[in-house]
Each structure stands twice: as C-alpha cells, then as structure tokens.
Amino acid sequence: MEAGKRINVVTKILAANDRVADENRRRFAELGLKVVNLISSPGAGKTALLEATIGRIRKDRRVGVIVGDIATTKDAERIAKHDVPVVQITTESFGGSCHLEASTIRQALDEIPLKELDLLFVENVGNLVCPAEFDLGEQAKVSMLSVTEGEDKPLKYPLAFQVANLVILSKVDLVPHLRVDMEALRANVRQMNPKVRTLELSSQTGEGFDAWIEWLKKP
Amino acid sequence: MEAGKRINVVTKILAANDRVADENRRRFAELGLKVVNLISSPGAGKTALLEATIGRIRKDRRVGVIVGDIATTKDAERIAKHDVPVVQITTESFGGSCHLEASTIRQALDEIPLKELDLLFVENVGNLVCPAEFDLGEQAKVSMLSVTEGEDKPLKYPLAFQVANLVILSKVDLVPHLRVDMEALRANVRQMNPKVRTLELSSQTGEGFDAWIEWLKKP
Numbered sequence: 001m002e003a004g005k006r007i008n009v010v011t012k013i014l015a016a017n018d019r020v021a022d023e024n025r026r027r028f029a030e031l032g033l034k035v036v037n038l039i040s041s042p043g044a045g046k047t048a049l050l051e052a053t054i055g056r057i058r059k060d061r062r063v064g065v066i067v068g069d070i071a072t073t074k075d076a077e078r079i080a081k082h083d084v085p086v087v088q089i090t091t092e093s094f095g096g097s098c099h100l101e102a103s104t105i106r107q108a109l110d111e112i113p114l115k116e117l118d119l120l121f122v123e124n125v126g127n128l129v130c131p132a133e134f135d136l137g138e139q140a141k142v143s144m145l146s147v148t149e150g151e152d153k154p155l156k157y158p159l160a161f162q163v164a165n166l167v168i169l170s171k172v173d174l175v176p177h178l179r180v181d182m183e184a185l186r187a188n189v190r191q192m193n194p195k196v197r198t199l200e201l202s203s204q205t206g207e208g209f210d211a212w213i214e215w216l217k218k219p
Numbered sequence: 220m221e222a223g224k225r226i227n228v229v230t231k232i233l234a235a236n237d238r239v240a241d242e243n244r245r246r247f248a249e250l251g252l253k254v255v256n257l258i259s260s261p262g263a264g265k266t267a268l269l270e271a272t273i274g275r276i277r278k279d280r281r282v283g284v285i286v287g288d289i290a291t292t293k294d295a296e297r298i299a300k301h302d303v304p305v306v307q308i309t310t311e312s313f314g315g316s317c318h319l320e321a322s323t324i325r326q327a328l329d330e331i332p333l334k335e336l337d338l339l340f341v342e343n344v345g346n347l348v349c350p351a352e353f354d355l356g357e358q359a360k361v362s363m364l365s366v367t368e369g370e371d372k373p374l375k376y377p378l379a380f381q382v383a384n385l386v387i388l389s390k391v392d393l394v395p396h397l398r399v400d401m402e403a404l405r406a407n408v409r410q411m412n413p414k415v416r417t418l419e420l421s422s423q424t425g426e427g428f429d430a431w432i433e434w435l436k437k438p
Contacts, residue, residue: 009228010314041260042347042376043368070348072374095229096378098317098348126375127348128261129289129317148367148390149262155291156345157261159315171367177396179423204398 017134020102024137027109028120035120036216037136039160040144042126045170047075048203049144050121054082056213061118066108068100068125075123087111091125099130102137119216132159140165147171148178151185154192161192166199166215173202236353239321243356246328247339254339255435256355258379259363261345264389266294267422268363269340273301275432280337285327287319287344294342306330310344318349321356338435351378359384366390367397370404373411380411385418385434392421 028035038046047067054063064085067075076088087108091097097104105122114120122138124131132143143164145153148171154161161167167189175182189198199215201208247254257265266286273282283304286294295307306327310316324341331339341357343350351362362383364372367390373380380386386408394401408417418434420427 041262041345041368042372043260043365069375071377072371074371074375096348096352098346125348126260126372127317127346129315129344129346130349133315146262146367148365148393149260152291152293153261153345156288156293158290174367174393174396177393 014133017102020106021135021137024102024105024109027114028137028139031114031117033114033117033120034140034216034219035122035136035138037122037124037131037138037141038144039124039128039131039141039164040126040170041128041146041149044126044144044146044149045203046123046126046144047078049168049170049201050079050123051082052203052206052209053121053212053216054079054084056209057119057216058084060217062116063119063121064112064114064117065121065123066105066112067123068104070096070098070125085112085117098125098127099134100124100136101134105136128153128157128160132157132163142166142168144168144170145185147175147180147182147185151181151188154185154188158192161189161196164193164196167193167196168212169198169200171202171204172200172207173205233352236321239325240354240356243321243324243328246333247356247358250333250336252333252336252339253359253435253438254341254355254357256341256343256350256357256360257363258343258347258350258360258383259345259389260347260365260368263345263363263365263368264422265342265345265363266297268387268389268420269298269342270301271422271425271428272431272435273298273303275428276338276435277303279436281335282338282340283331283333283336284340284342285324285331286342287323289315289317289344304331304336317344317346318353319343319355320353324355347372347376347379351376351382361385361387363387363389364404366394366399366401366404370400370407373404373407377411380408380415383412383415386412386415387431388417388419390421390423391419391426392424
C-alpha cells in the first residue's frame with residue numbers, strides 16, 4: 001500500500017476514535033466520574049500501582065478499574081482480589097491490538113456500575129508507543145516509567161510524555177542497584193513536557209504515595 | 220471505519236511487508252550474512268546487550284547494526300563508539316511507527332557496507348507487541364525480556380515469544396533485589412514456545428555471555 005493512502009487510513013481511524021472519545025468524556029462529566037488512563041511499557045508496575053492505591057484511597061473514593069491486555073485475565077484477577085469492580089479487555093479478539101481505543105472503553109462501560117463510582121482507572125496495554133495516540137475520553141493521562149528502563153526513555157518515546165498530565169517514575173526502591181542517572185531522567189521528562197508534574201514512587205515501599213493519593217483526590 | 224474494512228487494510232500491509240521481507244532474505248542469503256532481529260520492551264537492555272556483545276565477537280565476526288527508534292540517534296551513537304558500521308532509523312519520519320518494517324530495512328541496507336559484514340543486528344523499536352508481527356527477512360528473531368518486567372509477561376505478550384528463535388532473559392544481576400519468580404518465568408516462556416531456547420544473562424556482569432556468543436556463531 002502506498003504511504004499516502006496508508007496515512008489517510010490512520011487519520012480516519014484516529015478521527016473516528018476522537019468522536020467516540022468525546023462521547024465518553026461527556027458521559028464521564030455527567031456522572032462526575034474522574035477517569036485516569038495509565039500508560040507504560042510492559043512491566044513498569046501499573047497493576048502493582050493500582051493494587052497499592054486501592055487500599056489507600058477506598059475510604060474516600062469508590063474505585064473501579066478497566067484493564068487492557070493482549071491476552072490473559074491475570075491483571076483483572078489481581079485487582080478483583082481487592083474487591084472493586086473490574087473489567088478485563090483482552091485485545092486478542094481485536095487482532096491483538098497494542099492499545100485501547102475509545103470504542104473498546106465504551107463497550108466496557110456497560111459492564112461496570114458507573115453510577116456507583118467516583119474514580120475509574122483504565123490500565124492500558126503495556127506499550128509506551130501506541131496507547132499515547134488514542135484519546136479514550138479520560139480526564140487525565142498518567143504516563144509511567146520504571147527507573148529500570150533508563151534515563152533516555154522520555155527522549156526516545158516522546159509522545160507518551162508530551163500527552164501526559166502526570167508522569168510517574170516507578171520502582172524507585174531499585175535505584176541503588178541500577179546505573180540510572182536520575183538527574184538526567186528528570187531533565188529528560190522536563191525537556192519533553194516542561195509543565196508536567198513528576199512523582200517518584202515505589203509500590204513496594206509506599207514511598208511517594210502520599211503525593212499520588214493527593215493528586216488523585218483533586219477534582 | 221468498520222472492523223472488516225480495517226482488518227483488510229492490516230492484512231494488505233502485512234502481505235506487502237512479507238514480499239519485501241522475502242527479497243531481503245534472498246539478499247542476506249546471497250551475501251552469507253546472518254541477520255538477527257532484537258525485540259523487547261523499552262529499556263530491557265537491547266543496546267547494552269549489543270555493546271557488550273560487539274567486543275566479545277568482533278575478532279571472529281564482522282558486525283554491523285541497524286537501530287530503530289521513534290526519536291533520537293542516542294542508541295546509534297552508543298554503538299558507533301565501538302567502531303562498527305551502524306545506521307539509525309528514526310520512525311518519527313514514518314508517522315512515529317512503533318516497529319520496523321521490511322521496506323525500512325531495505326532502505327537502511329543501502330547505508331551499510333553489507334559485503335564487509337558477517338553478522339547484522341537489527342535493534343527494533345522498544346515495543347513487545349508490534350515488532351513481533353513484521354518479518355524483516357532476518358534469519359532469527361531474538362525476543363528479550365528484562366527480569367524486572369515480571370514473570371507473567373510471556374503470557375501477556377504471547378506473539379513476541381511464539382515467533383522467537385531465541386529468548387533472552389536480561390538483567391539477571393537484579394534478581395536478588397526483585398520479587399520475580401524465575402521458575403514461573405521460565406515455565407511461562409515454555410508454555411508460549413515449548414521448543415525455544417532461553418538464555419539468562421547480564422550485560423553488566425557478563426553472566427550468560429559465553430552461551431550467547433556461541434549461539435551467534437552458529438551458521
């Protein structure tokens with residue numbers, strides 16, 4: 001397929017997605033529901049973050065989760081143990097798609113008791129590239145990078161950091177065992193997105209969670 | 220765009236890619252060139268692996284590298300310090316593509332002295348999903364997973380493991396600091412690909428490199 005035709009197809013896909021995202025956004029606003037879209041590489045700790053977050057925020061906010069994966073319901077099973085409503089989307093049935101789209105979210109919303117929630121997390125497919133391109137109608141995109149991935153990643157995966165409303169640097173408990181240059185990592189995030197707030201945290205030790213929970217509680 | 224039409228577009232893209240991949244494959248065979256396609260998440264250590272490999276194999280094999288990234292030439296700069304031919308592809312000029320395609324490789328081949336090489340590494344874009352779908356004409360796909368990413372990843376990103384001719388578990392020097400279940404990780408790789416060989420290594424300590432260099436030297 002020639003390049004021009006292909007870009008045209010991509011543009012149509014994104015335009016169709018944006019229309020559904022706007023519908024989702026209106027629905028979330030009417031419900032007074034805060035929706036947070038978590039984006040990261042595989043294994044940066046999205047599910048661990050949610051597990052550690054639910055216990056800390058559930059007395060103040062009613063939480064639900066939509067989890068996207070290519071295959072398996074493992075993440076939804078981990079979340080469900082914390083006794084909150086959770087829907088697993090496996091994109092294998094959508095050709096193994098590498099990201100969630102607004103229409104997939106719209107379908108998943110029918111499976112979750114939206115009126116009984118204050119805060120809905122969307123755990124995107126583990127991928128630092130494609131999920132950043134698709135608006136889901138969320139209120140905030142949170143892009144998460146494990147410090148094990150190295151200080152150069154914000155420069156190499158620019159869009160995920162440019163579209164982020166919050167950046168989380170995860171697994172900071174491992175810093176003493178790594179050669180990662182944290183000053184350079186912070187500078188590289190700022191270079192991609194000068195205004196974005198960055199939180200450094202560890203789901204294992206709880207470091208940084210006070211600021212994260214406070215950020216989540218903001219209207 | 221309706222789903223049927225879209226799947227049709229994807230099928231056409233993959234078919235066009237496969238034709239060019241076959242051309243690449245014939246060219247590599249004529250040259251007697253071994254081409255290895257490295258696939259992993261961002262920050263699993265592809266570039267560090269190559270840096271540690273070049274010094275160990277250069278007395279026996281003439282090495283070249285094609286590096287794919289969305290943005291920056293950082294990886295090519297790291298490789299170039301080891302004084303081997305290297306070409307950086309930045310996919311930003313292809314709409315920020317999340318993977319390399321056979322046609323991108325074909326273009327890059329004009330920039331590298333193929334006749335003077337025995338072994339050509341292709342370092343794919345950091346992404347555990349999309350690169351697994353695109354044949355580049357390589358002799359072997361090596362899928363790499365950092366142990367920091369967790370034992371469940373082979374099940375959650377099946378294709379990368381199913382198409383692999385070799386699996387590398389990287390950063391094993393960090394295992395003592397992680398909660399990763401290595402037995403489960405090995406079992407999950409086997410479940411996705413019962414016949415694949417798995418090497419466990421660390422580019423920092425050199426652990427596991429003898430077996431890796433031996434594998435690379437096989438015809």
